[in-house]
Amino acid sequence: MKLQPRYTDISELLTIEDMPSAVAEPKLLLFNDQLADHFSINHDSEFLAKFLTGSTISNDVAPVALGYSGHQFGHFSPRLGDGRAHLLGAIADQDGTLWDLQLKGAGATVFSRGGDGRCAIGPAVREYIMSEALYALGIATTRCLAVVTTGEMVYRQPPRPGAVVTRLAKSHIRVGSFQYLATQGDIEGLEKLVDYAINCHFSEISSAGEQRYIEFLTAVLDKQVELVVSWMRVGFIHGVMNTDNTLISGETIDYGPCAMMNQFDLDTVFSSIDHQGRYSFGNQPNIANWNVARLAESLIPLFDEQDGAVEKLSSVVNGFADKFNDAFNAMWQQKLGLAGQQEGDHVLVSELLALMKQHQLDYTNTFNALTESLVSDFTVDCRLKGWVLKWKLRTTAESYSVMRAVNPAVIPRNHNIESIIAEFEKAGSSLLLNDFLEVISEPYTYFKEHQSWYELPSDGDKNYQTFCGT
Template sequence: MKLQTRYTDISELLAIKDMPSAVAEPQLLLFNDKLADNFAIKHDSEFLAKLLSGSTIDNDVAPVALGYSGHQFGHFSPRLGDGRAHLLGAIADKDGTLWDLQLKGAGATVFSRGGDGRCAIGPAVREYIMSEALHALGIATTRCLAVVTTGETVYRQPPRPGAVVTRLAKSHIRVGSFQYLATQGDIEGLEKLVDYAINCHFPDINSTGEQRYIEFLTAVLDKQIELVISWMRIGFIHGVMNTDNTLISGETIDYGPCAMMNQFDLDTVFSSIDHQGRYAFGNQPNIANWNIARLAESLIPLFADQESAVEQLSPVVNGFAAKFNDAFNTMWQQKLGLAGQHEGDHALVSELLGLMKQHQLDYTNTFNALTESLLADFAIPTSLKEWHKKWNVRTSSKSYETMRAVNPAVIPRNHTIEMILAEYEASGESSLKDAFLEAFNDPYVYDERQFEWLQAPKDYDKNYQTFCGT
């Protein structure tokens, strides 16, 4: 496993050398063999347990903690940074693409603000399972290579077994990374960071000067729209869309308070700390737009003068709504297999969503039922019978294929995830995990034999809450 240094040549503020803390008894708990193969990483449990717990360090590349700012629930924190994460370096996949290799839970850093920098086994396993499930569902996401138990207790409420999760990402450049350098007045570093992000994620941008920054902001905006549309297509609620959790690459990151929607309701919130519903399911597009505006503000110092910057960047930010609405309408057209475009489609979708909310219908299973009803006498909710007749007129011979490609049969249901986490916390192993992840080999194929994973919880997660895990 050959590591390469990353980010240290951008700014001394951005990547600060920081060593992980060795742990008592590192043991490899989960290892992603398929992902490892793409990086030619051999499954050597003893070596990997030491390396991926931070107990053994590659002497050729110094680990770093990354600095960044963040708007957390709308409140700006100028200096956040990796409080419990160490970037070991970058590793190339078989195509030569570099990925960050980061340990989460490997001890305190210069950004820990008095915290212990550790991670409990539950949040570590959650990130592993959720990121792999979303990857299987075709959602852009960071990946998890491994979870290593530490043999130590993490003192939370209540105390939990400790673990370290290894995350792979195309980069860890966040909106908050730009906010950080802009706040620190590091204009040279800010300019280098833009160039680095473009070379890494948007190599087709070859313009210069101020136009380069406009095209960069546009590309990031497009990626965020694509990501949020994919979340809403499957009913995913991120739960903590702070600017420090918004990757420029358009990949999902931070699975602490995330959850899946059961009963359809745009106001669905599961995060225990989101008291105002800022990051509710239906508010995710607005927050993505808000985060893009914060990125635009961070780019202003790179322009000749502020007035010119605002004049040039504002149309990009203000263009979010139109672009998103076009993508959103296309999403519903695909989820319902609508043939072409019709002036009555918006009303048809609105009526369906109104009925789903009124009758508390499960989001995933409703679209499964509609999809499968095109091939067989599949049970449709009684409340949709009359609507179903109107919808059927708008379908075609291609509708089933279109709908089956975008409507998942299996999702990572909240109650199932919690059962798996509870097993790991109680005994360090799970009887459900392997079968559950196997269901995601073909998550868009409806198979009644997967009955256990298709069912919504009996109480529809009425009192369910998620937590950040720090």
């Protein structure tokens, strides 16, 4: 496994050498064979267990902890950084693209702020499952290569078996990375970080000077619009959209308090610490816009005249709403298989969502039923009967294939994820996981034999909460 250093030539503030802490008894619990093959990683379980806990370290590259700032629930923390993550380096895939290889839960770092730097098995398994599910759903995401148990207990309430997650990401450059260098007054590092991010993610940008920064901000904004629309298409709620959890690549990162919406309601919140609904399902676009604005603020020091910079950057940020609305409307057109665009489409969508909220209809199953009803006698909830008559007048022979491509039949439902995690916490393994991974690998195909994975929890997610665990 050939590693290369990353980010170390940008700023000494951004990367600080930090060694993972060896663990008592590393054992490979989950391993993503298909993903490993894409990176030509040897499937030696004994070596991987040691290497992917930091118990064995490569001599080629020194592990680092990354520094960054972050607005957490709107409150700015100037120095956060990787409190329980170690970047081992970058690894190339079969196409030659570099990806970060990072361990989560491998011990305390210089940024730990008193924490133990460890991770419990439950959050580790959650990240593995959810990142794989989102990948299968066609949503930009970091990937999980492995989960390794440590043979140690992690002191939570109650104590849990420990684990280390190995995450692959095209980069870990966050909005908070730019905030950090700007806050520290490292203008040279800020310039280098912009160039590095462009080379990694936006190589189509060839302009120079201030126009380069404008185009960079625009490209990041476009990625955030695309990401949030894709989340909302499948009912995903991130749960903690802080600026330190916002990758400029537009990949989903941090699966601690995430969840899937069952009954449709824009105000749905599951995170135990989101008391104000800041990161509710329907508020995700507003927060993405807000986060892009924080990135824009961080770029101001790169301009010769600050007043002019504010005006130019604000013009980009203020374009978020129109871009999002266009993409959002296009999403609904696809989810309903509407032919072309007509003046009454917005009303048709609004009527459906109002009925779904009124009758507490399941988001995924409702759109799956509408999709399948175009080619079979699939039952659609009778309370939508009048609306369905109007909707079918707007469909064509192509509507089924359009809808089937964007409306999943299966999602990683919260109660199923919790059942899998509970098995791992109790027995160190799960009989359900392999079946689930097989089902979620084809999320846009409806199979009658998979009915148990489509069903809702008996309590309808009442009082269900998620937590920041990794």
